[in-house]
Each structure stands twice: as C-alpha cells, then as structure tokens.
Amino acid sequence: MSIVSLVKCEDYGQKKVDEAVRRSLELIGGLGSIIDTGQRVMLKVNILNADRPEKAVTTHPALLRSVIRCVKEVGGEAVVGEASGIAYEDTERAWQVSGLKKAAQEEGADVINFQKVQKVENPKNRMIPTLHIAKEVLSSDAVISLPKLKTHNFTLFTGAIKNLYGCIPGFRKKELHRLAPRPEEFAELMVDIFSAIKPKLAVMDGIVGMEGDGPAAGSPRQVGVILASRDLVALDAAASYIIGYNPLDVDITRVAAERDLGKANIDEIEVKGTPLDEVKIDDYELSSSINVLLKKAPGFILFILRFLAPLLLKVEPLVDPLKCTGCGACLEHCPTGAMNMASNYPVIDRKKCIKCFCCQEFCLERAVGIQYNWLARKLQM
Numbered sequence: 001m002s003i004v005s006l007v008k009c010e011d012y013g014q015k016k017v018d019e020a021v022r023r024s025l026e027l028i029g030g031l032g033s034i035i036d037t038g039q040r041v042m043l044k045v046n047i048l049n050a051d052r053p054e055k056a057v058t059t060h061p062a063l064l065r066s067v068i069r070c071v072k073e074v075g076g077e078a079v080v081g082e083a084s085g086i087a088y089e090d091t092e093r094a095w096q097v098s099g100l101k102k103a104a105q106e107e108g109a110d111v112i113n114f115q116k117v118q119k120v121e122n123p124k125n126r127m128i129p130t131l132h133i134a135k136e137v138l139s140s141d142a143v144i145s146l147p148k149l150k151t152h153n154f155t156l157f158t159g160a161i162k163n164l165y166g167c168i169p170g171f172r173k174k175e176l177h178r179l180a181p182r183p184e185e186f187a188e189l190m191v192d193i194f195s196a197i198k199p200k201l202a203v204m205d206g207i208v209g210m211e212g213d214g215p216a217a218g219s220p221r222q223v224g225v226i227l228a229s230r231d232l233v234a235l236d237a238a239a240s241y242i243i244g245y246n247p248l249d250v251d252i253t254r255v256a257a258e259r260d261l262g263k264a265n266i267d268e269i270e271v272k273g274t275p276l277d278e279v280k281i282d283d284y285e286l287s288s289s290i291n292v293l294l295k296k297a298p299g300f301i302l303f304i305l306r307f308l309a310p311l312l313l314k315v316e317p318l319v320d321p322l323k324c325t326g327c328g329a330c331l332e333h334c335p336t337g338a339m340n341m342a343s344n345y346p347v348i349d350r351k352k353c354i355k356c357f358c359c360q361e362f363c364l365e366r367a368v369g370i371q372y373n374w375l376a377r378k379l380q381m
C-alpha cells in the first residue's frame with residue numbers, strides 16, 4: 001500500500017496554501033521523516049514557459065513558498081531548479097513571468113537555471129543508452145517534484161513524474177523527443193529519468209489545474225486540492241483519477257508501476273485526508289489528441305485502430321496565421337524539423353510530424369490548434 005495525502009485548498013491565499021501543504025505533509029509522516037537537517041533539497045518546479053500564474057501552466061508561486069518554508073523548518077536548505085523550454089534564455093524569462101523566481105528569492109532559496117549536465121548510463125534503453133541530467137539535481141541530497149495538475153496532449157496527463165523532464169537541460173529535451181517519438185517510447189524514457197533521479201517526495205499544485213489542450217493551450221479549471229506522496233506513481237495515479245482518467249491509461253504511470261517503482265492501482269493506494277471520490281470531477285475536459293482517442297476505443301477496435309489510425313484518424317497541429325506572430329518558437333522546439341517558416345507563419349511537413357504537440361506547448365500566442373477529421377470528431381464525443 002502506498003500513501004497519498006489529499007487536502008482541500010480552494011485558492012492561492014498564502015495562509016491557506018501554507019496550512020494545506022503543512023497538513024498534506026503531516027498526513028504522510030511529516031517532512032522531518034524525509035529530509036534530514038542540513039540537507040540540500042532541490043525543489044523541481046514546473047515552468048513550462050513564460051506564462052503568468054493564473055494561466056495554470058506553471059506551478060503556482062504560493063505552493064513553492066509553502067514548500068520552501070516547510071523545508072527550512074526541518075533544517076533543510078531549499079534550492080529551486082528548472083530548465084523549462086529549449087533555449088536557456090527562455091527559461092530565464094519564464095522564471096520571471098511565472099513569479100517563481102521572485103517567490104524563491106524572497107523565501108531565501110537559490111534559483112538554478114539548469115545548464116550543466118552529468119551523464120547517467122541507461123543500459124536498458126537501447127535507443128537512449130545515456131541520459132544527460134542536470135548536475136545540480138543529481139548532486140542534491142533530496143529532490144522534491146512540485147508539479148501542476150494538467151492534461152497533456154501527448155502523454156494524456158502531466159504530473160509528478162513528467163515534471164522531471166525539466167531536469168534535462170536545453171536542447172537535449174528535443175533530441176530525446178526525436179529518439180522516443182511514440183507515447184509508449186516516451187513513457188519508457190520518462191521512467192528512465194525518474195529512476196535515475198529518484199525523487200523523495202512530490203507535492204502537487206492541484207488548486208487550479210489545466211483541462212483540455214494541456215499542458216499549455218488548455219483552460220484553467222478549479223480542482224481545489226493539494227496532494228503529497230513519497231510514491232510519485234501513486235500520486236500521479238490519484239491525481240489523474242480525480243480528473244477522470246483511468247490511471248493505467250496514462251503510459252508513464254503504467255510503465256512506472258510495471259517497473260515496480262510505485263503503485264498505480266487505486267485499490268493499492270491509501271488516501272489520507274479527503275477521500276478521492278469526494279473531489280473527483282466528472283466533467284473535466286481531458287486532452288483531445290489522437291493518443292487520447294486511441295485510449296478511448298474499446299478492445300478489438302483499439303487493435304485495428306493502432307494500425308489504421310494514421311490512415312483513418314486525423315488529429316494534427318494547425319497554425320492559425322491570424323494569431324501567429326512569426327516568432328519561430330515552435331520551429332525551435334519541433335523535435336523532427338517538421339516546421340518551416342515558408343511565409344510569415346510556419347507550415348508543417350505532415351510526413352515528418354510525430355504529433356507530439358510541442359509546437360502547441362511552446363506557442364505563447366496560442367496560435368497552434370488541433371484539426372480533426374470527421375472520424376476523430378466522432379470518437380471525441
């Protein structure tokens with residue numbers, strides 16, 4: 001049995017968040033049972049890109065402040081780190097706009113924009129036998145993942161484990177995406193990274209989550225919860241259950257459980273605090289990408305669709321020229337070089353596109369949408 005704490009918290013008032021985070025940690029045995037005095041604790045926030053907190057793209061600064069305070073109370077030294085987009089300068093801007101740099105510095109925590117890497121052998125993955133993980137993450141005494149609860153058009157859901165992708169600095173993220181283009185392969189990669197980092201804890205910002213076209217182009221949605229657990233697999237399973245997924249449909253969660261890194265079956269998770277079903281949302285809008293549609297298809301249809309999906313279902317990124325400013329951020333982030341700035345806006349080479357939706361993720365103008373054909377729309381209903 002794994003333990004996940006679940007505490008209701010209706011808004012980002014600092015006092016309320018402080019109380020809820022403290023309670024969530026007490027329910028799993030207290031932070032003092034996880035962190036020793038004098039330890040350097042890396043707090044891995046989610047700063048996907050330069051969006052303000054109310055957009056629900058990034059971990060909220062109030063949650064970061066609360067966790068820093070808790071780490072200091074048990075005698076730990078808190079540092080906050082991230083490598084958000086592809087370019088290092090993007091990360092610096094995102095730190096500012098998200099409010100996370102200010103929050104960290106005002107609470108007395110150092111801020112690290114991950115750049116230096118350490119090689120980690122990854123022999124079980126033939127495609128990716130070596131990982132390059134941020135040095136400061138691996139040299140910390142403890143890592144705490146501070147994810148935002150969001151849907152994800154490529155991985156269905158992004159939580160405590162997926163948040164660790166930001167421990168891969170700079171352009172290496174793009175290269176890894178190219179080497180692991182299918183959701184199942186990417187899940188294996190994410191679990192490799194998770195196994196290498198071995199976080200001791202996750203505290204999730206589920207006060208306002210993101211629904212729809214997450215992790216960046218969706219809409220904020222009130223969920224009103226904070227979750228904490230030493231088992232990141234169980235935490236992700238519980239959070240994805242709340243918003244309406246079968247946790248085992250989320251490849252990252254499933255693969256992590258299959259590798260015995262935590263519990264993904266809700267029956268094997270003890271929830272302390274508020275019961276899961278009390279906060280479960282029935283009409284949370286899930287991702288609408290092809291990966292989600294395939295998960296919804298039952299039995300033999302799924303089997304057939306796996307082979308025929310590329311022919312029958314069209315769920316593709318589409319640039320809206322009226323919204324596009326021609327900034328080129330999507331081209332920079334496209335792992336397969338499928339985008340070209342042919343005129344004033346990017347055009348997509350459909351043969352090269354792996355439908356990872358990174359272009360949508362990193363477009364701050366929200367100019368990248370998704371186009372569906374008739375069958376894909378029918379399956380969505």
Ligand code: SF4
Nearest residue numbers: 324325327328330363
């Ligand atoms: S689609 Fe978005 S990211 Fe790409 S060039 Fe246009 S505005 Fe920039």
Ligand code: SF4
Nearest residue numbers: 334353354356357359
């Ligand atoms: S065009 Fe967009 S969805 Fe296609 S591979 Fe590039 S980033 Fe991924």
